[in-house]
Amino acid sequence: MLPIANDFWPGRPALLEGESFSSWFARVAAANGLRPAELYRILQPGGDRNPRDLDRYSDIHLLGMMSERTGMSAAALEQSTFARWVGMAFERDDGLVKLDWLPPAGREKAKRCFGQQLCPLCLAEDAVPYLRLEWRLSFITVCPKHQRLLLDRCPACNEPFSVLRQDRHGGIFCWSCGADARGFVGDAPPVDPVPVQDDLLNTLSQGWRGLGSYGPVYSFTALRILAIITRLIAGGRHAYALREWIANREPRFALPPENLPRVRDGALLTSRARSVLVGMAHYLLEDWPHRFVAASQYVGMSSRDVRKRVDGAYPFAYADAVEWNLTEPLIGSTRDEVLAAKEVLRKRGHSATYQKLKDLRGGKSRTMGELADPASEGAAWGQGRYWKLDGVSAEVKEAARLAAHRSGESVAVWLDRLVRKELNMPSTRVF
Template sequence: MLDTPSRRAFWPFRPQPVSDESFSSWFCRTAWQNGLNPADLYRIGLPGARMHRIDLDRFACDELIETLAHYTDMDADDLRHRTFDAWNGRLIEDGATVEKLLWLPPAGTDRTCKSFGQQVCPDCLREQATPYLKRHWRLAFVTGCTRHHKLLIDRCPECSAPIQPLFTSMHVDSVATCWKCGFDLRKTPQTPVTHYSDLAIQKDLLETAEDGWTYMGEYGAVYSLSYFRILWIVYRLLATGQFAMPLREWTSEYLKETVPPTNIPRIKEIELLNPRCRQTLLRYAHYIMQNWPHNFIAACRVVEISARNLIKGYGQEPFALWDPVRRHLNTPPAEIEAEVINAAKRQLKSQNITPTYRELTNLIGVKFQAKSHMAEPGRECAPYGTHRYWKLDGVSAEIRAAAKTAARREGENVGPWVDKVLRSALRQK
């Protein structure tokens, strides 16, 4: 039961939220200033309840917010606006669900696994008189700091624990300190953002999430919910699955990328991709989304993505996606007779060319996935992810193993990690 206004007692320490501060950040600061752990404050705000490891930016209930607002003399609506509630209807379809949210992975843990949904800019933390977390650092399409032109970090560089101040005790009492090993996150060496266009893309996406709508080529103004859903589908195609590599190759050719598409791990749990990987994939996805739907349809045709791969049931996906897919990607591939393929094989063999699928499609001019078994296998490639991780004469096994561990902790494949380390060493020459 709350006090009546006449005898309303405030808590002794009531830090003011900063303009763009997230709810969990302010919640932690309020707890620590009053000599409590965040879990203690939660129990006070909701008597009898235990916080466990819930993501407060997502799951702070009205009762908790009302109680906190009452005892800290804050406006409950202002506090609510610092949670994911602010993106309801624009980025989140149904905030009440327990389903995974697109673009907003959990901070700290996802069931029993690590989850890196909280990001920070160490330079920003260093500048703030009292370090706090910005609300938009939770969004997965936010990967860099527009103020410092550097990549955000999403894990402790020392122990690779996710950043989650709700786990930090009152004895540490700073969002700038790793809850697990005590490392000062402000000392993290940050990677500069090399493509300035990435920050412009990020700014556009943030504006879309705030405005609630955007333009999509031929489809004109669309709701941001639809836009972010389509962006997620494109991003996912680039990140994982059978089309990821060909789609990355197709896009990187247009973008004149200098890094190979294998530079990004192709993992199933794409929520675990670190800011560098997400930034690159978003650059690719943004290119595919431009001139909608023409770039997208062109890419799908080249890498043979069909309507069946994209649409589960017409009407379930946003109109701006299923309409062009239905119109342009729904035609079944032309049926090629076996005799045509056999004739092409004979012709290639007579020229001493192995009749691989690629050679045959080049000759016939049409793809024939259903009869691809008739082609001879091409160059033997190790399955994705099973290559020997790296080889450099003169590097000891011990260092190779240490590099592999270090790369894994940063959420990288060893190739891009070694590339980054060598670039940094060469810069200092």
Template sequence: MTSAFPVHPQPLPDELFSSWVYRVARANGQNVFSFCYLLIPEMRNTYYNLDYVVTEQILQKLSMPLRVTYFRSRETTLDSYSGKLFASSTPKANRKACILQTGSQKNNHRRYCLQYCPLCLAEGEPYYRKVWRVSFITVCSRHACQLYDRCPRCSSPIRPLLNDVGQPHKMPFLGAITQCFHCAFDLKNTVACIAKTDVVKDTILYERILREGFIKLEVGSNWIYSFSFFQVLRHLMRLVLREVVRDQEKDNIQDPDMLPHNLRYQCMSLLTGVFSNWPSQFMAFCINNKLIYSDFTNNTNKRPLIPYWLEKNIRQNLYSPNSPPSEQSVIAAIDYLIAHDKRLNASALNRLLGYEDSGVIKKVLKSYQRNKLFHLPYMRKPE
């Protein structure tokens, strides 16, 4: 289809692709799925993950009849973050680092992958921002309030496209873009919750880095690619989750991109100011939280395991290969592995304490085995 539609709304500032398509369809008297079926049939039955299936061909099909440039339409997609938020996406797995994940279709009702600010939705024409899909963005920098990732009335995920399909309770209308698909609550009426000032300040910084694609942490230092910076930020969220979640949940810490808003907001609260006065503030954070060098070398599965701009600053302070662990720390690590029903062997202890092959660990472990009657490599007591 090459002729223009009767109405062709242009993408609004930082608008998300699915939000834009929703407004275009409604403006032309269609629901989203009829619109997609007529114009881009390859997108039908993708309502749960619409923002992940956008391709160059789909954008070209939309651009001409909607009288919008290809570049402007691409700015609504999550792939426009490539090279800024993440180095590249993983098309086969539909994964994009630092983007809230939708998961599989059968489990999409369990994932809170879209956030919103009620004050933003109440201003002018309501629409959903692309930045609201970013996992470390937990507050609205414009209104200094927390974002929401679910309906405050029924706790359903934010799924505006489901207002255009069969309703679970046979609601006799097609809901507006700001209404909950499940209970019809207008999200604009959500009571705004004031965010912590430091979290808002950090969010403003992160949004600026995301726009520019670069960051310089100190005067005279080299520029850092934003996706490398956000890789470290995302890993820091994983590290502080150990303090956020309950002890019995520590073994099931998930990807930060799959966590609900309340946990991600707590993580960002613990990370406030961590990149200010670089690197002194970062070092103080690591010491206060008992982070060691190996905590950062495991932030990716490929080598080099740590970005050079980070490694050169923390190695001299956190890497101590010649300092053996104390016997008390080894015993505490053994007790921790036993208490959490984990395998007990020298490799597990070295990994937990941040060593490669410590003689002290081997010595204490042999003594512990002899006195406690544990069999290696498994930490099972004999019956």
């Protein structure tokens, strides 16, 4: 039911095709003679002086109020925020984690954040200049229509763009120096990133992607792996060696190094640097994991190198590829050798767990993984090697951990037993 007309604000611009919520919010404010910050304080009395990044932090309450006062559907408004990409670009958003491909915009506390990109040429063509939500995705670095790098900061004063802080009406302006964004032009990109962008946008919209020998995975899994690799190429210890390995195989990536400073925090990279790094990471994602493994081995990366400095759990398709290919050198274990090692352990009174076999043989192999005994019943719960089944909900994982804990088993042992029972398999592992 539509609210009665009296509830409407006088200025009610329609949300435009692909427009971001913050862009629309700023236009609604302007249409009612307000600055975005003033409108925000009317809606959230006692809120911060400057609104946070509303593309990410608009809650149902705020969207509902905006819907009531403008007549725009709350669902359409929600689609103009990052909520549109839940389960696609990221698994979920608790408001605290760093989203791999959606860096913050404006200022977070005192830190300048360059998450708002824009194409000044698009703005110049718009009847009403507005920001596209897709410009927030940091793997998008070039406007496909104008073939120019997006701007992620004001070329006049280097401040990040922040539409919610701007005072001027009727366009997109630098909030700091007041420059009209339409007066700028993005540079030509050092490589053509559009095919990679299109592929990633396609991944995002279909929600999954084929990942080499791992088959189809969720789009957020593929994008997470892409982010991890991008970080390795951007600023890891082996960054330059990896870039060189790639450039030797893909001449389009053989670029003067000034295009690519080495930076640890991907969010600080310019669109110019990202256009190259994302393309390189995308190249390593192809034929997963063989190309990535070949590059990692060539430059001498160990599993430690490819795992550190990344927070949170690793997607299985990444952890597994790293585990089996990059840790210590693989030892050539035949079935007989592993069985002999198990026998040695038994005689010493140990169960032949994977860890014990690994310690004994000074390395590891897939055969060992297959032949190892399950971790002992007394093993600490929830500390198995893997508990990273992509797509299994957090509630189920947590419930399984607790159930395993209650029965005094590790999750792996508990799950093994449960699945065997469900499938009418013998109740202990048979080798």
